[in-house]
Amino acid sequence: MNTKRKPKHFPSGYWLVASRSQRGVTVLLVVGFMGIFMLILGTITSFAMQQAKYGRALYDREQALHSAEAGLEYYRWFLAHNPNNLTNGTGLPGPYAYLVNDPEGGNLGSASISVSGATQCSQIQWIDITSVGKSNLNPSFPRTLFARYMRPSVGAYSYLLNSNVWAGADRNITGPYFSNGGIRMDGTNNSDVSSAVATWSCDSSFGCSPTQTKNGVWGAGTGSALWSYPIASIDFAAIAANFTTLKGYAQNNGGRFFDTPSGSTSQRGYHIIFKSDGTFDVYRVTSTTATASYSSQYGWTSAEYSIIATQVFVGNYSIPSSCSLVYIQDRVWVEGVVSGKVTVIAADTVHSGVVPDAYLSGNITYATNDGNAGLTVIAEGSVLIPLNSPDTMEIHGIFVAQSGHYGRNFYTSNSAYSPYTVPSAYNSYVLRTQLTTNGSVVSNARTGTSWSSGGATISGYQSRVDAYDELQATAPPPFTPSASTDYRFVIWREQ
Template sequence: MKLHSSKLYALRSTLYAQNGSILISLLITAAIFSIVIYSLLAVIATQFDFTFRQVAGDQAYHIAEAGINYYRWHLFQAPTDFSDGTGGPGPYEHEYRDPQGAPIGNFSLEITPPGEGSTIVTIKSTGRTLRYPTIQRSITVRLGQTSYASFAFLSNASLWLGSGMTVNGRAHTNTGIRQDGVNTSLITSAQETYVCGKETGCSPPEDKPGVWGTGVDQSLWKFPVTLIDFNAISYDFGKLKSEAQANGVYYGPSGYYGYNLIFKDNGTVDIYQVISAKREHGWAVNDGCANRRQTIQNQTLLATYSLSDAPVIFLEDFTWISGTVNGRTTVVAAKFPIQTAKTDVWITDNLKYLAKDGNHALGLIANNDIYFVRDVPDDFEVDAALLAQQGAVIRHGYLSYCGDHPSAVRNSLSIYGSLISYEKSYWNFGTEPISGFRTRTITFDPNIAINPPPYYPSFGTYDLISWTEL
């Protein structure tokens, strides 16, 4: 009996030991399974969170983009409001809703208004969702109004682009264009037809299409197109004078014959008072053969200015100008009252940028005419946005019966920038020519279309200059 009991006890012990081992194995297996499951769940949860955050980041970007679009719309409605209609400083907060009207996020706007004489506004929009407010995306854009310098040639009067002339950029007139030269961009007229007179080679006058001539690429001729309002180009010279007095350089009537500006490649400009100037005979459409004061004989240096301190130079007298422009500025020649006191500018020599890289820009505005003197270099270059507000850009005719001279005919004229005039601009006489330039080239400066010289006139809505995601 005792032996039998011992065997039973041993058997029970063995079974208990085996059961304990199985239980431990089950516990270990369950623990491992739990760890794996929890790890998988953690990975899945992390992946879901990452996905949600990624989606939130994308949503934040679209919300920031909505902020940019909103303020572009706002500027279309109120072009001079840079405080989001509040009159106070930013940032300006806006709620963002889904198509069903439920709020899902918000954006804040930081707006940097244009500097003096500029139209460029900087907008930074930061977007975020309500669910993940710490996940933010920001976009910064620069916007600017298109300047009238976006045209290579713009005139309220008729134009004759003769043989030997090349226009690299858009040319437009509110009247008609005779195009016998070369154009590499649009040539447009606001008229379906116009009366062509002697000014564009028709004698007697006759009806012609808005754009006509022997030019080759007629696929770029467009007419009629929308008229350009030259009244909108009219400058507020009084305001510009005040800006020059406050932030630039201003000189009143000289007491003599005017002022001479010589730009230097070190980024400065010398301003002289012109004491005496010699007259030269030359012929013009408006007044025929006349003795015109154009060659400086005596002058006195008044001052030298850095262009960084002279974004606008306002001169209430006749002005001569030449040199190398290193910087950005606008020169204005105008007397008061503007409508009756005609003020002209004479370009006496090459007027060039230090480099054509966008860092240098000159606006040259006369409330009447801009003239090229008789004795310009044989290869004559003008780098500027020229604006003859009530007049034209002209080189007079030095003809056999009026001021005949060996310098009457020059080899080439190159204008880099733009030419804007109210009346018909001209510089050639005769087919050869007998006075003028054998070849003429006007090339649009793409750098000044949106970023023109300081205080240069602009129009239209704000266009995108740059878009940067931060």
């Protein structure tokens, strides 16, 4: 008799072959996979939510930036209608609230505006504006913008000229180079070179024989990709210093004023030696040594009185921090180490026909090179480097020849130029080695610190390196002339 139990038959037609333990494993696997799936789903969902949150934060930050920028633009508009008003018209200290509205979307955010002015001799030099913007949707992500509002300074240029000019092959120029006249550029330029004229007449004094019509900028220089012409001219009359006004500031607003000394015009003046402790020594020049010279502006003269023969000590003076202006109503010789920012004026508003020059008689450097020191020299006439200048000379500053020219005139010991030779004691000074200028040159007439013949330098500096001082471009010494009559943001950055 067969006693085997037949397997139970299910109506579905399938035989159950899994044990209970196998069924448990299957359940666990299903639960495990569901857990993993839920974990992955949760991770993806969390990531998506975080990305959405991050996206909203980015949007809020952008809205905050736009609000901060709107605050700057608002105050620029306000200053255009209310010059030098630092209180938003309230007469009260800031910050000042400004709501940013969209005509279609309502309020977008707000800006908190703080305003301060840099003042010298009770006159505002520039205005700093800080705007903190916040989004109306989420103010937790503020953005802060800073801007400086002023007329652009001539310190933004390496050279700013009002006449034709020839930059020789020995020149290495860093910083914008501009002339209202034509430019022959044979040197190396690392920045823009721009002329206000499309063409000009190049004669023998610029190396063209016979006279030729040349492009606004031309020459053998390698930086022609940075040459441009014609561009808008710069009105030298509009940016000229007002010496009567500056004299009043020096006399009445806390500056230093030195009146015309006794003696003949050619024998007198003041000698200023800056010191690293923030003071300067003043000497009264009592006699000078004459030498013959030639300049492109005035031609030959048998008596250029630029060498100090005798002088008398006047005193040591501090540079007034609230009015860092030194006004010399006569000629001035300048050298030394400048600490702090100061402007020296050589002008005469009293004696008719007297147009003083400024002489860079020695090295001029800064006590620090972090932008806290700076010098501007403005001459009613010319800014000149005299015959007895250092062989290797370094000058830092912004040098402005308002009606004359900047440069080192032509000197010679060659008897072929008789009677226009220098005193024999100064023969060795005719030819100098290197001139390094860190700053800006502004000249009404043609400049020149090197003179050549037949391709060789025969007078002046054989090598010249020029670089503008970017730190002085946006924070120049007081009353440094502007390159434009229009105000603008010369600094714009996020803090």
